[in-house]
Every structure is written in C-alpha cells, then in structure tokens.
Amino acid sequence: xxxxxxxxxxxxxxxxxxxxxxxxxxxxxxxxxxxxxxxxxxxxxxxxxxxxxxxxxxxxxxxxxxxxxxxxxxxxxxxxxxxxxxxxxxxxxxxxxxxxxxxxxxxxxxxxxxxxxxxxxxxxxxxxxxxxxxxxxxxxxxxxxxxxxxxxxxxxxxxxxxxxxxxxxxxxxxxxxxxxxxxxxxxxxxxxxxxxxxxxxxxxxxxxxxxxxxxxxxxxxxxxxxxxxxxxxxxxxxxxxxxxxxxxxxxxxxxxxxxxxxxxxxxxxxxxxxxxxxxxxxxxxxxxxxxxxxxxxxxxxxxxxxxxxxxxxxxxxxxxxxxxxxxxxxxxxxxxxxxxxxxxxxxxx
Ligand SMILES: [Zn+2]
Ligand SMILES: [Zn+2]
Numbered sequence: 250x251x252x253x254x255x256x257x258x259x260x261x262x263x264x265x266x267x268x269x270x271x272x273x274x275x276x277x278x279x280x281x282x283x284x285x286x287x288x289x290x291x292x293x294x295x296x297x298x299x300x301x302x303x304x305x306x307x308x309x310x311x312x313x314x315x316x317x318x319x320x321x322x323x324x325x326x327x328x329x330x331x332x333x334x335x336x337x338x339x340x341x342x343x344x345x346x347x348x349x350x351x352x353x354x355x356x357x358x359x360x361x362x363x364x365x366x367x368x369x370x371x372x373x374x375x376x377x378x379x380x381x382x383x384x385x386x387x388x389x390x391x392x393x394x395x396x397x398x399x400x401x402x403x404x405x406x407x408x409x410x411x412x413x414x415x416x417x418x419x420x421x422x423x424x425x426x427x428x429x430x431x432x433x434x435x436x437x438x439x440x441x442x443x444x445x446x447x448x449x450x451x452x453x454x455x456x457x458x459x460x461x462x463x464x465x466x467x468x469x470x471x472x473x474x475x476x477x478x479x480x481x482x483x484x485x486x487x488x489x490x491x492x493x494x495x496x497x498x499x500x501x502x503x504x505x506x507x508x509x510x511x512x513x514x515x516x517x518x519x520x521x522x523x524x525x526x527x528x529x530x531x532x533x534x535x536x537x538x539x540x541x542x543x544x545x546x547x548x549x550x551x552x553x554x555x556x557x558x559x560x561x562x563x564x565x566x567x568x569x570x571x572x573x574x575x576x577x578x579x580x581x582x583x584x585x586x587x588x589x590x591x592x593x594x595x596x597x598x
Pocket of ligand 1: 290291292294295321322325329
C-alpha cells in the first residue's frame, strides 16, 4: 500500500456529494442501511462538522471503505474529533466467460474501410446472450445513501490524489534540500514544504507522518519533532539574509519502523493508520473565519482495523498549530496597537 498525497480540487455543490467518492468539508454521505451514531461535540453539544470523507486505500472491487473525520470548528476541537469507518463488502458477480468475441488479428496494410467493415462484423457476429449470462452481467447495485442532516457545514471541496512513494522515500532518506527560516524548523514543516499545498497524506497501515513512532507517546502529546534537527548542517543562503538552506542528511528513522511496545502492539491490532490531515485544510475550508476555530498543524487519523460490514469507531491524535496561533495573535496585537496610536494622533490633531 503506497502513500498518496491529496490536494484540493476546487469547490463542489452539496448536490454533487456521493458515497462513492471522497470530499473535504461538506456533509457525510452514509449508507441508508446503517444508523449513524450521534456526532455531537462533547464540549458544546453542537453538531460536529465533517472535515473529510475519504475513500480508503483499502477499498477494492469487493470492499467499499470510507473514513470520515468530524470535529467541532472551535478552540476545543481536540476534544471533539471523531473518526468513523464504514465498510461494505460487495459480492462481485462472476465474470462471464461463456461468450467470447475473438478479436481480429490486424494485417499490416489494413485500410480504414476494411477496419470499419470488421467492426460491423464483430457486432453482428456476437451471439445474443443466454438468459443466465444476462443475469450474471448485471452491474453492481449502487449503494443507497443519504446525506447527513446538519444546519451548517464547511464548504465542500473535491479532492485529487497522486502517488508519492518515491518522494516519500527520498524524504525519509534525507535526499531533500529544504529552505526554511530559523532553527526551529520542525518535521511537519519540512514535510509540508516538500508537499506544497497538500491537504493530507494517506498511507494505509503505514506510519503516521510524525517523528514519534510510539502511538502511546503521540497520544500523550509527545511529538518529539526536535529530533529532526540532529543530522543537519546549516549553510547560509547567499541572497536571503534570514533564510537558511538546510542540507538534511536524513533522520534516523526508516519509513516503516513501528514501535513494538505493548501499547502499540495492541493499538495496531485494533486500529490502522489511514491518513494525516494538515493545516492546509483549514485554509481551503475557510475554517479560520470564526472567532474561535480549530488550529491544528496535523491530525493523525486511525480507522478501525475491522473490515466487517457497518460503521466502526476509529481514533485520532491532533497536533496544535500553537506557533502560528501565537504569531497571529502577536501580529493582531501589533496591528491593534498601531491603530490605537494612529487614532490617538488623529484625536490630538
Ligand atoms: Zn464544540
Ligand atoms: Zn509504543
């Protein structure tokens, strides 16, 4: 299972949402067959918002699996995150082998008229399907679904994903040059400069993209991002004064190392890593417009490992975007002070 990186692919209409596809924001599409649990915020009781509906990489011809992440768009978002996974095992009709149309073998000097003639022949030559064959070829039944009722929702956005395995390997081997400002560059920041604009990175049963491989420690908020600094050489950039070029020699972590403490062993039996959501999502979904909003740098999402039909609870760990919030507050304070000074001057005149 490879890592895939997901980007915003533009806004959607609510009427475009479908249970077969992934989207960010918007509302949850759910199978009519199953009751969805109450998804209210534990802190304020408001309806939690759908942050993402993602068709899991585990999905196949015989399994439709979706991961939903909900949260309350508020400063207490951490206590409201809910992860649900939905599975529908699909009975795939057997491929019909009783009727076979032999493809013509092309002669080297074939002309167009001849080709059209052959196509016409192929169509008329195909025998009418026998009744049992017809039945076997019925397309898969579409899943009957409903869109979850919510008064408000985040603007729905389409997603496109692409494979990122080689870039991720390079990243973990340190074969990247990263331009960051300051010494406080963190693992997630470096990751996000490599995947500019990425809203999430999905890797089924791979590691969450945090330096901390021990899930128990992750849940305790020990992200240990500073370890990333260990193998670095700083070189001064020629032009920009405050920007340094980091020749990263590679962190001491292999891409698939897993912690084998007792907690992690049990955790991995119950849950499986699905994806990591990044703060870019906040800007895409315009979540920062409310006075108090979720300010995460990353949310590491784990679905239930259970593949049986139905809806199962997963879990998630969030890393706050503390620094950015602090910076933003500082800027706002400065702006306010400037304005006040201006107003004072104006009133003095
Ligand atoms: Zn709330
Ligand atoms: Zn562990």
